[in-house]
Amino acid sequence: GGMNVLFIVVDDLRPVLGCYGDELVKSPNIDQLSSQSMVFSNAYAQQAVCAPSRVSFLTGRRPDTTRLYDFYSYWRVHAGNYSTMPQYFKENGYMTLSVGKVFHPGVSSNYSDDYPYSWSIPPFHPSAEKYENDKTCRGKDGKLYANLVCPVNVTEMPGGTLPDIQSTEEAIRLLNIMKTNRQKFFLAVGYHKPHIPLRYPQEFLKLYPLENITLAPDPWVPKKLPSVAYNPWMDIRQRDDVRALNVSFPYGPLPDDFQRRIRQSYYAAVSYLDVQVGLLLNALDNVGLSNNTIVVFTADHGWSLGEHGEWAKYSNFDVATRVPLMFYVPGMTTSPVSQGARVFPYLDPFSHIGGSAPQGQSKEVVELVSVFPTLAELAGLQVPPACPETSFGVVLCTEGTSIAHYFNVSEEKLEEGKEGCAGTDRCFNEEPVAFSQYPRPADTPQWNSDKPKLKDIRIMGYSMRTIDYRYTVWVQFDPNNFIADFGDVHAGELYMMETDPNQDYNIYNNTSHGWLLKKILG
Numbered sequence: 001g002g003m004n005v006l007f008i009v010v011d012d013l014r015p016v017l018g019c020y021g022d023e024l025v026k027s028p029n030i031d032q033l034s035s036q037s038m039v040f041s042n043a044y045a046q047q048a049v050c051a052p053s054r055v056s057f058l059t060g061r062r063p064d065t066t067r068l069y070d071f072y073s074y075w076r077v078h079a080g081n082y083s084t085m086p087q088y089f090k091e092n093g094y095m096t097l098s099v100g101k102v103f104h105p106g107v108s109s110n111y112s113d114d115y116p117y118s119w120s121i122p123p124f125h126p127s128a129e130k131y132e133n134d135k136t137c138r139g140k141d142g143k144l145y146a147n148l149v150c151p152v153n154v155t156e157m158p159g160g161t162l163p164d165i166q167s168t169e170e171a172i173r174l175l176n177i178m179k180t181n182r183q184k185f186f187l188a189v190g191y192h193k194p195h196i197p198l199r200y201p202q203e204f205l206k207l208y209p210l211e212n213i214t215l216a217p218d219p220w221v222p223k224k225l226p227s228v229a230y231n232p233w234m235d236i237r238q239r240d241d242v243r244a245l246n247v248s249f250p251y252g253p254l255p256d257d258f259q260r261r262i263r264q265s266y267y268a269a270v271s272y273l274d275v276q277v278g279l280l281l282n283a284l285d286n287v288g289l290s291n292n293t294i295v296v297f298t299a300d301h302g303w304s305l306g307e308h309g310e311w312a313k314y315s316n317f318d319v320a321t322r323v324p325l326m327f328y329v330p331g332m333t334t335s336p337v338s339q340g341a342r343v344f345p346y347l348d349p350f351s352h353i354g355g356s357a358p359q360g361q362s363k364e365v366v367e368l369v370s371v372f373p374t375l376a377e378l379a380g381l382q383v384p385p386a387c388p389e390t391s392f393g394v395v396l397c398t399e400g401t402s403i404a405h406y407f408n409v410s411e412e413k414l415e416e417g418k419e420g421c422a423g424t425d426r427c428f429n430e431e432p433v434a435f436s437q438y439p440r441p442a443d444t445p446q447w448n449s450d451k452p453k454l455k456d457i458r459i460m461g462y463s464m465r466t467i468d469y470r471y472t473v474w475v476q477f478d479p480n481n482f483i484a485d486f487g488d489v490h491a492g493e494l495y496m497m498e499t500d501p502n503q504d505y506n507i508y509n510n511t512s513h514g515w516l517l518k519k520i521l522g
Contacts, residue, residue: 011195014302028347029278035356043325044434045301051104060372060398098123100167101190126166148239151202179287194269204268216306224506226491231314250445281344291337295328314450316463370400
């Protein structure tokens with residue numbers, strides 16, 4: 001009995017997907033998944049960088065509780081011995097499997113992707129991963145470079161493959177074994193693209209003629225953006241093709257034509273990802289498990305594509321914090337699926353025309369930290385209890401809240417009840433809120449502003465997103481005792497979503513916002 005879980009997490013994917021209303025992208029397979037899923041159009045990560053975000057949603061705790069704001073500590077040693085979502089499923093009789101990038105590799109997951117706590121067998125990493133940052137991109141001169149924009153001929157790549165192709169193959173192999181063994185499973189598949197370098201099979205460029213690619217709607221640094229809020233995209237500057245452009249640090253804009261190329265390659269990488277997801281979901285059909293497997297699809301955070309004169313993640317803006325989030329639950333988000341029915345036929349992005357709308361869509365603001373309790377509830381497990389105010393000593397609890405009650409609730413009910421987060425103190429006037437945060441080493445952009453090490457953090461930007469606004473305060477932070485001093489505010493941001501959906505006009509200085517500060521202090 002019980003449902004299997006297929007948990008798909010994508011690296012650096014903002015919601016440029018057809019099912020999220022993007023007009024340019026070709027993402028037929030993810031769109032098809034959405035047409036059978038509950039889709040959350042306002043989902044946010046708790047910190048816009050890989051390791052902190054992943055440890056946060058995999059433990060169901062916020063970065064202030066995992067104490068991971070960089071890449072260099074293991075929460076079980078450094079903060080508390082917190083149970084993870086896969087560990088909880090494992091302890092409840094599931095075979096738990098990790099393929100690709102699920103935990104961030106390295107010390108932040110104990111150099112083992114948290115095996116054996118989280119996983120039944122050692123996690124799989126594609127062998128081609130080690131070439132990701134090598135010089136595999138052919139320049140106009142025929143030489144090889146380590147570029148940001150990197151369409152490739154896959155047959156010329158080491159091993160004749162790419163990491164995400166290998167991960168899909170391994171995940172399909174595991175699905176077949178699980179089917180044969182009739183083993184209840186939690187299979188996490190972590191895809192690398194569209195993380196930089198934007199290295200993908202070159203044929204995907206054909207889907208996006210350069211003349212169809214626009215710049216960001218707001219490709220300038222906003223006049224009233226506090227300097228502490230700006231991320232100087234160091235990781236991009238270090239790629240060979242960007243370095244050759246010699247743009248000035250930190251605000252010098254990239255040339256327009258190169259901005260278009262980055263955007264084109266990001267889209268191409270998303271379509272390449274869509275193919276992998278399509279093959280994986282088609283395999284779920286092939287082994288006859290679509291009728292009893294929950295599918296979750298999300299990302300660790302977003303990625304700026306030139307908005308606010310910024311690239312990459314490392315900020316508190318929506319473009320960096322907002323993620324796709326959808327749940328396919330057979331019999332709940334769909335009518336009951338008969339054994340062996342085709343739910344996910346593979347769709348070829350080169351020939352498939354027409355999109356598919358989400359089965360159900362919620363505009364409620366939700367957080368990735370809520371995925372753990374939600375998935376537990378959907379799978380029929382006991383929902384982990386809400387964490388007490390201080391929970392370093394508590395092994396199993398969550399700082400998120402199950403959002404399963406947003407599924408199959410009629411719109412009218414939501415309007416009447418608005419009981420979005422009963423029982424959590426994260427709820428103000430019953431208004432759902434998403435919290436994100438980002439550390440900085442200084443008030444002005446430095447070489448390490450994007451990824452300061454813990455010991456160098458001096459300021460923490462705490463950000464609060466509701467349906468109506470995004471409010472951020474950048475406050476003094478002491479990395480020795482992890483204390484944020486809200487009495488010492490270095491800068492603030494306030495964007496009203498209705499009139500300023502792109503977050504370009506900071507009205508913090510011409511608004512009284514004492515009430516907002518009270519809210520963020522909870």
